[in-house]
Amino acid sequence: MRIGRIGGRLSLLTEDRALDVEKASGGRFSADPDGIYEHWGEFTQWARGRSLDDATPFGPQQVGPPVQRPAQIFGIGLNYQAHVSEAGVRPQITAPAVFTKFVTSIAGPYDTVTLPSNRVDWEVELVAVMGRRAYRVAERDAWNHVAGLTVGQDLSERTVQLEGPVPQFSLGKSYPGFSPIGPAVVTVEEFDNPDDLALSCSLDGEVLQDGRTRDLIFSVPELINRISAILPLLPGDIIFTGTPSGVGMARDPERYLPPGATLTSTVEGIGTLSNHLVAAPHMSGIA
Numbered sequence: 001m002r003i004g005r006i007g008g009r010l011s012l013l014t015e016d017r018a019l020d021v022e023k024a025s026g027g028r029f030s031a032d033p034d035g036i037y038e039h040w041g042e043f044t045q046w047a048r049g050r051s052l053d054d055a056t057p058f059g060p061q062q063v064g065p066p067v068q069r070p071a072q073i074f075g076i077g078l079n080y081q082a083h084v085s086e087a088g089v090r091p092q093i094t095a096p097a098v099f100t101k102f103v104t105s106i107a108g109p110y111d112t113v114t115l116p117s118n119r120v121d122w123e124v125e126l127v128a129v130m131g132r133r134a135y136r137v138a139e140r141d142a143w144n145h146v147a148g149l150t151v152g153q154d155l156s157e158r159t160v161q162l163e164g165p166v167p168q169f170s171l172g173k174s175y176p177g178f179s180p181i182g183p184a185v186v187t188v189e190e191f192d193n194p195d196d197l198a199l200s201c202s203l204d205g206e207v208l209q210d211g212r213t214r215d216l217i218f219s220v221p222e223l224i225n226r227i228s229a230i231l232p233l234l235p236g237d238i239i240f241t242g243t244p245s246g247v248g249m250a251r252d253p254e255r256y257l258p259p260g261a262t263l264t265s266t267v268e269g270i271g272t273l274s275n276h277l278v279a280a281p282h283m284s285g286i287a
């Protein structure tokens with residue numbers, strides 16, 4: 001099952017058609033895509049096997065982020081060994097590096113993103129969406145708490161992130177538009193192996209990152225186990241699970257996103273984000 005935000009309303013999706021959930025359910029479920037995770041068990045029972053014959057075509061301009069106001073957004077740093085190495089981090093990673101991306105950074109899968117500086121970097125990531133409250137959850141039970149998976153870009157302004165006495169991951173990764181997600185949430189049972197998905201990103205067709213989620217140091221179940229040992233994950237919360245190697249900061253010379261280009265980000269079995277990049281007004285002339 002695929003769900004998304006079409007024209008601002010919760011919809012069941014095929015590749016190019018959408019069924020409005022509130023209308024199809026006779027008002028049993030709200031049109032608000034953010035509210036559905038509180039009723040996830042009941043909703044999936046209703047939705048599974050439902051005919052999509054009445055679904056209607058939609059275009060990319062109607063598609064918003066599948067989740068827009070999660071209570072909590074978790075980001076994970078340094079979660080692929082090849083990315084740890086390119087980042088020059090020496091000590092062995094013994095616990096996930098957790099930060100937040102503030103909710104106002106969420107954007108839609110096809111939204112234009114404004115670059116606040118000439119040091120904005122790309123990080124394609126698998127994003128997990130929680131379907132049940134998870135507190136002190138064992139790894140073997142963790143997937144049962146996930147509603148589905150989506151694609152994310154953890155855009156990062158490296159100067160804000162890294163300057164100062166201690167790094168400011170959460171601020172450097174939370175400019176408006178810095179968390180595009182979508183185009184759909186795909187439920188876990190749709191994947192042959194949700195722990196091994198190809199993910200990649202490209203800039204105007206040039207491949208920048210190309211990895212597989214089997215190379216995560218801490219898998220989705222391990223992350224839920226580790227985070228939920230400390231605090232409860234809530235329905236609708238999202239986890240950016242970390243990025244594979246190939247980021248711009250680690251290149252020689254360093255490389256960052258240019259205004260005028262289009263960044264595409266893909267996860268196998270889910271879909272592709274396509275975000276056009278523009279300069280902030282004070283950046284004019286930098287391109």
Ligand code: ZN
Pocket residue numbers: 075076077123125154240242243
């Ligand atoms: Zn990241």
